[in-house]
Amino acid sequence: METGQSARTTxxxxxxSTAARLGLAAVWLVAGGLKVGDxxxxxRAVNAYQLFPYEVAKAIGAxxxxxxxxxxxxxxxxxxxxxxxxxxxxxxxxxxxxxxSAWARGLQIDCGCFSSGGELGAGQTPQYAWEIARDAxxxxxxxxxxxxxxxxxxxxSVLMGEA
Amino acid sequence: xxSKNTRDRAKAKRIVQEQLARERRRQVTxxxxxxxVAVLVIAGLIGWGVAAGQxxxxxANLTTPSVAVDEGTAFAVGTGPVTVDIYEDFMxxxxxxFETSAATTIDQLVTANKVTVRYHPIxxxxxxxTTEYSTRSAAASAAAAQGGKFAEYHKALFANQPEExxxxxxxxxxxxLGKSVGLTxxxxxxxxxxxTYDAWATKATDTAASRGxxxxxxxxxxxxxxxxxxxxxxxxxxxxxGT
Numbered sequence: 226m227e228t229g230q231s232a233r234t235t236x237x238x239x240x241x242s243t244a245a246r247l248g249l250a251a252v253w254l255v256a257g258g259l260k261v262g263d264x265x266x267x268x269r270a271v272n273a274y275q276l277f278p279y280e281v282a283k284a285i286g287a288x289x290x291x292x293x294x295x296x297x298x299x300x301x302x303x304x305x306x307x308x309x310x311x312x313x314x315x316x317x318x319x320x321x322x323x324x325x326s327a328w329a330r331g332l333q334i335d336c337g338c339f340s341s342g343g344e345l346g347a348g349q350t351p352q353y354a355w356e357i358a359r360d361a362x363x364x365x366x367x368x369x370x371x372x373x374x375x376x377x378x379x380x381x382s383v384l385m386g387e388a
Numbered sequence: 389x390x391s392k393n394t395r396d397r398a399k400a401k402r403i404v405q406e407q408l409a410r411e412r413r414r415q416v417t418x419x420x421x422x423x424x425v426a427v428l429v430i431a432g433l434i435g436w437g438v439a440a441g442q443x444x445x446x447x448a449n450l451t452t453p454s455v456a457v458d459e460g461t462a463f464a465v466g467t468g469p470v471t472v473d474i475y476e477d478f479m480x481x482x483x484x485x486f487e488t489s490a491a492t493t494i495d496q497l498v499t500a501n502k503v504t505v506r507y508h509p510i511x512x513x514x515x516x517x518t519t520e521y522s523t524r525s526a527a528a529s530a531a532a533a534q535g536g537k538f539a540e541y542h543k544a545l546f547a548n549q550p551e552e553x554x555x556x557x558x559x560x561x562x563x564x565l566g567k568s569v570g571l572t573x574x575x576x577x578x579x580x581x582x583x584t585y586d587a588w589a590t591k592a593t594d595t596a597a598s599r600g601x602x603x604x605x606x607x608x609x610x611x612x613x614x615x616x617x618x619x620x621x622x623x624x625x626x627x628x629x630g631t
Contacts, residue, residue, distance in 0.1 A: 287439030288432035295431035344603020
């Protein structure tokens, strides 16, 4: 019974990981896709955090949507899942740190996670707690993949001869 | 004896196969890692290149209105000693609210010759309309300024602010509003139709962002940002700066 249980869990992990992989891929593709149309706005969203000089913020804002889409495609294809998940986790930690710092400094901004962000108008309340919770959820998906990178329907499994 | 030999050979073969498989997995991991890093670096560089290309495209044929002040980014109303900078987007509902509630105060301060108001039309809400109304309206206001009617046209634009998510006002409507404030010549009409000042609007927005203006309305009195832009806060700050 005991071994049966653990065998079932072992068999389930690749499926759980596959769901996490596709979920995280969707997150990156949507996040990048919503920003890629207006790179100048993406730069202004980074600038709104007031952490970098404007020129640096512009460069980050320009590179970020493409980076997010590339990560999304890599995860979707299932190529180097553990590494992609690790980089995802790193990015998410940076994003969360950025939101925490904006919150701590009392800035009135939208995180620009799934939009072009920027400063909020009078009467709008920042949603920092919700934004952090959401990113933490995504971080958990990355965590699952870091621990259990073996997934179904991935290029990794084909290359490793596990298909 | 011979059966032991067979077993040993099978064992050796298995060990070699396992080693080969391990080696293969190591190679796959190495090359996929290299591939992923290369893909991400290239993606980032593409973004950089695309953004730089878009910027030079959008600011090509830059025509700065000759009447613009403050490095060619703003239009001055009044000649008073205290400088008030107002950054607004004609698409922004909170700017419209500010204009509605503070217009009388601003007019009085200008008439009493207490302030010089520098209006900075910027375009940060192009996403909020389907026709980049932010940029087009800011550009039209520059054309109006060139025709000597900025203050009047600015009021007309806020009085006719389109809904967020709509197509915004079309060029014909922008020209009609110009006519209503006395901009009847072909120069204004052509400037709106040709998008003469579109590049200028993009440039002014970029300059504002480089100054740390990340939202609208942003109101500065004598260089200091009002925490909450209201008519009351404006009056108080002007009084404080004027004494």
